[in-house]
Amino acid sequence: GDSVTQMEGPVTLSEEAFLTINCTYTATGYPSLFWYVQYPGEGLQLLLKATKADDKGSNKGFEATYRKETTSFHLEKGSVQVSDSAVYFCALSGAGGTSYGKLTFGQGTILTVHP
Amino acid sequence: KAGVTQTPRYLIKTRGQQVTLSCSPISGHRSVSWYQQTPGQGLQFLFEYFSETQRNKGNFPGRFSGRQFSNSRSEMNVSTLELGDSALYLCASSLVGASNQPQHFGDGTRLSIL
Numbered sequence: 683g684d685s686v687t688q689m690e691g692p693v694t695l696s697e698e699a700f701l702t703i704n705c706t707y708t709a710t711g712y713p714s715l716f717w718y719v720q721y722p723g724e725g726l727q728l729l730l731k732a733t734k735a736d737d738k739g740s741n742k743g744f745e746a747t748y749r750k751e752t753t754s755f756h757l758e759k760g761s762v763q764v765s766d767s768a769v770y771f772c773a774l775s776g777a778g779g780t781s782y783g784k785l786t787f788g789q790g791t792i793l794t795v796h797p
Numbered sequence: 798k799a800g801v802t803q804t805p806r807y808l809i810k811t812r813g814q815q816v817t818l819s820c821s822p823i824s825g826h827r828s829v830s831w832y833q834q835t836p837g838q839g840l841q842f843l844f845e846y847f848s849e850t851q852r853n854k855g856n857f858p859g860r861f862s863g864r865q866f867s868n869s870r871s872e873m874n875v876s877t878l879e880l881g882d883s884a885l886y887l888c889a890s891s892l893v894g895a896s897n898q899p900q901h902f903g904d905g906t907r908l909s910i911l
Contacts, residue, residue: 714897725801725887725902733897771840775896782852783830783845783894790839 684709684776688788695795701759703791705746705772708753713774715739715748715755716785720769729757729770762795769793799824801903803888809909815876818906820888822869826901828894829871831863834885834905843886846871847894875908883910 689704707713714733718726730739735750744759755772772788775781802821810816822829830853831843842855846865863873869890875882885907889900 716899718902723904725803725904726889728899728901731899777896780853781896782847783828783891783900784842784853784855785830785832785840785889785900786842787840 684713684774684781684786686772686774686786686788688770688772688791691790692792692794695762695793697764697795697797698761699795701757701762701766701793703757703770703772703793705755705757705788706753707755707772707774709774709776709786711777712750713776713781715746716773716775717744717746717755717757718771718773718787720771720790722768726771762793764795764797767793767795801888801890801901803886803903803906805906806904807907807909809911810878811911812878812880814878815874816878816908817872817874818886818888818908820871820873820890820903822871822888822890823901826890826892827869828891828898829865829869830889830891830894830900831871831873832887832889833857834887835883840887843873845894852894878910880910882908884908 717729730741732739732748773785830845845853865871885905889902891898
C-alpha cells in the first residue's frame with residue numbers, strides 16, 4: 683500500500699537558517715503530494731501541494747518539488763522564522779478509486795526555531 | 798468563507814460509553830474525511846463520505862462508524878469506548894474527494910477516555 687516516510691525529528695534551528703525536511707513516498711501510479719503544518723492545539727493547514735511530476739509547490743517561502751525519479755517531495759525554506767515552529771506533515775493522495783478522500787501521512791517532523 | 802467546523806472541541810468519556818462527533822464542511826464541499834491522530838500511531842484515515850455514501854474506509858474496527866447528511870454535514874460515532882480511543886479526531890473536507898484536491902481540516906475534537 684501507499685506509504686510516506688519523513689526524516690526523523692525533532693529539528694532545531696536558529697532564526698534565518700536554511701530548512702530541509704526530507705520526505706519520500708511509495709505509491710502506485712501518480713499520486714498527488716502535499717505538505718501540511720500543525721500548530722499547537724489546531725488542526726492541519728495546507729502549506730503547499732504538487733499534483734504531477736516536476737511540479738513545484740510554494741507558499742509563504744516554503745517550496746517542494748515532486749520528484750518522480752527519486753519518489754521524493756522534500757520541503758525547503760531559505761530563512762526560517764520563530765513563527766515557523768510547528769509540526770510538518772508530508773502526505774500523499776493516491777490515484778484511483780480506492781483513494782477517494784484518503785490522505786496517507788508521514789509521521790510528522792517537529793520544527794523548533796530559536797531567536 | 799467559513800472553514801471546517803468541528804464540535805465539540807473537547808470530550809471526556811468513560812470506557813464502555815459511546816460518543817458522537819460532528820463536522821460541518823466548507824460550503825460547497827461534498828466530500829468529508831475523518832482521521833484519528835495519536836502520538837503513537839500518528840494520523841490515520843478512518844473513512845470518507847460523499848453524497849451521503851461511504852466511499853472509502855480505513856482499517857478500524859466496526860465500533861467506528863459515520864454518516865453524512867444531505868447538506869454534507871457529517872457525524873462519526875464510536876461505540877463501546879476503549880482507553881485506546883483517546884485521540885484527536887480530525888475532520889477534513891474537499892470539493893469531491895479527488896486525489897488532486899487538497900483537504901481542508903477542522904481544529905479537531907479532543908476525546909479523552911477515563
